[in-house]
Amino acid sequence: MKKQKKNKPGSAQKSTDDSFLLKKKLRISDWLAEYIIRGVAFLSITFVVLIFVFVFRETLPLFRYTDHVELIQDLNVESGQQSGDSDAGDLRPDSYGSEEELRPESYGGVGELKPEPYGPVTEELKPETYGPVAEELKPETYGIGVEDLTGDETDEELDVIPIPLDENRQAVSTLFSNDWQPVSNRPRYGLIPLFLGTFKVTIIAILFAAPLAILAAIYTAVFAPPRIRELIKPAVEILAGFPSVVIGFFALMVLATFFQNIFGYSSRLNAFVGGFAMALAAIPVIYTLTEDALTSVPRTYLEASLGLGASLRQTAFQVILPSATPGIFAAIILGTGRVFGETMIALMATGNAALISLNPFDSIRTLSATIGAEMAEVVFGDAHYSVLFLIGSLLFIFTFTLNALAEFYFRNKLIRRLQGK
Amino acid sequence: MNRNTKDIIITALTAVCVLLILFVIIAILVITLIGGWKTLSWEFFTSFPTHGMTKGGIFPAIVGTALMTLVMTVAAVPLGAITAIYLAEYASEKSVLAKTIRFAVKTLAVVPSIIFGLFGLGFFIKFVGFNMDRIFYSGNLHWGQPSLLWASLTMALLTLPIVIVSVEESIRTVPRDMREASLALGATKWQTIRKVVIPGSITGILTGTILAISRGAGEVAPILFTGAAYYLADIPDRMSDQFMSLGYHIYIMSTQSTNVDETLPIQFATTLVLLLLTFSLSMVAVILRYRIRKKANR
Numbered sequence: 001m002k003k004q005k006k007n008k009p010g011s012a013q014k015s016t017d018d019s020f021l022l023k024k025k026l027r028i029s030d031w032l033a034e035y036i037i038r039g040v041a042f043l044s045i046t047f048v049v050l051i052f053v054f055v056f057r058e059t060l061p062l063f064r065y066t067d068h069v070e071l072i073q074d075l076n077v078e079s080g081q082q083s084g085d086s087d088a089g090d091l092r093p094d095s096y097g098s099e100e101e102l103r104p105e106s107y108g109g110v111g112e113l114k115p116e117p118y119g120p121v122t123e124e125l126k127p128e129t130y131g132p133v134a135e136e137l138k139p140e141t142y143g144i145g146v147e148d149l150t151g152d153e154t155d156e157e158l159d160v161i162p163i164p165l166d167e168n169r170q171a172v173s174t175l176f177s178n179d180w181q182p183v184s185n186r187p188r189y190g191l192i193p194l195f196l197g198t199f200k201v202t203i204i205a206i207l208f209a210a211p212l213a214i215l216a217a218i219y220t221a222v223f224a225p226p227r228i229r230e231l232i233k234p235a236v237e238i239l240a241g242f243p244s245v246v247i248g249f250f251a252l253m254v255l256a257t258f259f260q261n262i263f264g265y266s267s268r269l270n271a272f273v274g275g276f277a278m279a280l281a282a283i284p285v286i287y288t289l290t291e292d293a294l295t296s297v298p299r300t301y302l303e304a305s306l307g308l309g310a311s312l313r314q315t316a317f318q319v320i321l322p323s324a325t326p327g328i329f330a331a332i333i334l335g336t337g338r339v340f341g342e343t344m345i346a347l348m349a350t351g352n353a354a355l356i357s358l359n360p361f362d363s364i365r366t367l368s369a370t371i372g373a374e375m376a377e378v379v380f381g382d383a384h385y386s387v388l389f390l391i392g393s394l395l396f397i398f399t400f401t402l403n404a405l406a407e408f409y410f411r412n413k414l415i416r417r418l419q420g421k
Numbered sequence: 422m423n424r425n426t427k428d429i430i431i432t433a434l435t436a437v438c439v440l441l442i443l444f445v446i447i448a449i450l451v452i453t454l455i456g457g458w459k460t461l462s463w464e465f466f467t468s469f470p471t472h473g474m475t476k477g478g479i480f481p482a483i484v485g486t487a488l489m490t491l492v493m494t495v496a497a498v499p500l501g502a503i504t505a506i507y508l509a510e511y512a513s514e515k516s517v518l519a520k521t522i523r524f525a526v527k528t529l530a531v532v533p534s535i536i537f538g539l540f541g542l543g544f545f546i547k548f549v550g551f552n553m554d555r556i557f558y559s560g561n562l563h564w565g566q567p568s569l570l571w572a573s574l575t576m577a578l579l580t581l582p583i584v585i586v587s588v589e590e591s592i593r594t595v596p597r598d599m600r601e602a603s604l605a606l607g608a609t610k611w612q613t614i615r616k617v618v619i620p621g622s623i624t625g626i627l628t629g630t631i632l633a634i635s636r637g638a639g640e641v642a643p644i645l646f647t648g649a650a651y652y653l654a655d656i657p658d659r660m661s662d663q664f665m666s667l668g669y670h671i672y673i674m675s676t677q678s679t680n681v682d683e684t685l686p687i688q689f690a691t692t693l694v695l696l697l698l699t700f701s702l703s704m705v706a707v708i709l710r711y712r713i714r715k716k717a718n719r
Contacts, residue, residue: 033611034511040500041507042518044585045525047578054543055536212438219435232439234707239446241632241703242696243639244534245668249675249692250449253456253685283442313428334531341533343642344668348676368535368642375542375646392539396532403531407524 055396058389061381062168171383175390180354180365182374182384189387191394193354197271197364198340201350204275204360205282205339210332212279213286220287221294222302222316233291240284248348251277256349265361267351272360274350278342282335289334293327293414294320323417330410337402341395343368367391453696456689465690474652474674475684479691484656485569485664486638489648492573492660493580493637498630500577501584505629508585509592510614530582534642541575541647542567563661570660572648579643580633587632587710591625592618594717628709635702639695641668667695 170187177190220232256273259265263272297320305315321328346352351363352373371388378385464478471477504522512519550565558564564571595618603613619626641649650663651673657664674688675681681688 027609027611030609030611033614037503037507037511038518040503041512041522043500044504044529044581045521047581048525048528050544051532051536051540054548055539058539058543058547212441215435215438216442219432219439223432223435224439230711232443234711235443235446237707238700238703239442241635241639241699241706242446242449243641243668243699245639245641245671246449246453246692246696246699249671249688250452252675253688254452280445287442311424311428313431317431337531337533341535343533343535343645344672348672368533371535371539372642372645375539380547389539389543392536396536399531399533399536400528403528404524407527 051396055389055392059386059393062172062383062386062390167383168386171387175387178356180370182378182387187384189384191367191391193356194365194367194370194391196356197350197354198366198368200358200360201271201275201278201346201364201366202336202339204271205278206332206336208276208279209282209286209335209339213283213331213335214290214328216283217287217290217294218316218321221291222312222320236284236287239280240288242280244281244342244344245348247277247280248345251345251349263361267353267361267363269349269351269363270361271350271364274346274364274366275360277345277349278339281342281345282339285338286331286335289331290324290328293324293331296327296414296418297323298418324414326410326413326417330406330414333402333406333410337399337406340402341368341399342366343372347372367395371395450696450700453689453693457686457691457693460686460690461693466694469654470652473679475678475680475687479667479670479687479694481653481656482665482667482670482691483694485649485653486667488569488657489573489576489644489664489666490634490637492570493576494630494634496574496577497580497584497633497637498626501581501629501633502588502626504581505585505588505592506614506618509589510610510618526582526585529578530586534579534640535645537575537579537643538645538647540578541571541643545571545574546647566661567646567648567650567663568661569648569657569664572644572664575643575647576637576640579640580637583632583636584626584629587629587706588622588625590710591622591628591713594625594713595621624709624713628706628713631702631706631709635699635706638702639668639699641666641672644669667691667698671695 167187171189174188175191177188178192179188179190180193181188216232216236220229224232251273252269255276256268259273259276260268265272301319301323302315305319306312310318346366346369350366350369352365352369353363354365354370355362371391374384375388378388466478466483467480468478469480504526508519508522512522546565546567550568550571553564554560554562599617599621600613603617604610608616644666648663649666649669651665653663653665671688671691674684674691678684
């Protein structure tokens, strides 16, 4: 704007009195406003980075401790040979202190939890475990605990530290096993059944959602008369507004029984029911993005095709649809991301049994449902807790990658294609 | 098969897909309505759960949801609106910062809601909360636990992209002429934004707020371990209290209740309340947005 003012021929006629108008004055309020706005806008980047950092941070103990176990054991072999009790004498207060500090995190709670049965207890446990355990945790425990272990205390004391360390190492070593049994005498954190279940339910959901949503989008974008189009789009937006817990409840109470009557499978809640319900969550995502991609195809394509004598159906499927494919791929990818991270529907409608099976009518346990179900009853800081955060990190990386792929690769491809390059 | 019949069949097939989607929407609405209608009463809205949550109402869950969305709105709407103003007014399309912000907003929109829950636990509770306790409360547990504030802030992050997108959309519908007129009269850029752009896009800010409330009221995953409680004998009166929420209540009652069958009417009624709440909010938002778009096309 300022430049335009300067270039105006009118300014030449004006007397020198007006020249102060042309000078760029520093206005505090304007300057401040711009920088505050810029700063606030920058926050959203900060949030993404923070999510990344803090979800990862909680998984770190899992890997940091692992290296140290060997280190400590080596040192202990040495110190056992070299030094007797005298050496440990002055160090004891230190290390005993850390034992107490560690307990609430690693031992106490585990003891409380273990005898309890697994499934439905979550909520009864919650008030007790959440509250008192956290109270016992002194602020120092959390913050310094990690550094303490990695730093000074490595060179002594076998009976205090190695047990939690061992637990973490064991947890890491069972990550690729076939059982997910986090609450048992010998906990096993095999992620394979969880991944398998998640992929199974995602595939089922996308198989339902993608064809339905894409065909519906084609109808809306090409065939539907304008007035009907104005009705369909808000309706699908309203489906997008349904809370996932409502869809989950609907699947649990209505769909599960309905499908059981049709297919006659044994486990009432399974991947099929969950997948169908998640399709309801994915349909609005895929529909909206596909519809956008289809309507962004230039109208001249449609007119040229119709002008050459093709029918509307031929135009839709042989001209408009192929031009919009990158956009439709992006839509499917984002729909996949939506299903992959869906928690409430998975918790309520998939049965939550970590089985290794390819049968769509078996119960499954998804990654996100595992976090949702177990985080409340877990003890802060122990291996189980870290493994749940590890699952969260993996989920985050996965959806982040999918989004980046859809955003940068497919969207750019669509834009380039439609601009005729 | 000649071309005409093929055309008709395939067109009809796509129409059937639309009908199927509409059918599912109506089925969900009707089934919840039938299942929950009879339980709805004045008592149901205004009384606490009784008899180990097998009887009574959902008053604390309604209050909890309202408080949580209120705090969430206070946090998310100003942040989202300002970011949208930056993206629409200050940022040039080519600047790297603006592109990064756009990508970050899109990322926030697709991150699974459970990740927000983990973030709330890892950042707000275990980092901010613990350190606040250490500094201000000499280590006594006050903020380092699940609470209304942390759950609301977590939810605010989740709803931030919704606000940004709808505010930005409506800012862009403010005609360029009006901005130029304001600038030509000697107003500075900030004055123009404050006096012309923001009043002109107030509908968009309202739409964004409504959509955010609708989303926030229904989400459960982010508050699973950042503040939602199974049962509370009292409504929360401080920001550091836990709270009950409608969505969490549905989840608990339908999966972990001692007697799922007996509480079925309550579950359906709670679902109906939540569904009607989000449904009516999204209806209002859809209508407002429709008006914005009509204005833009004029």
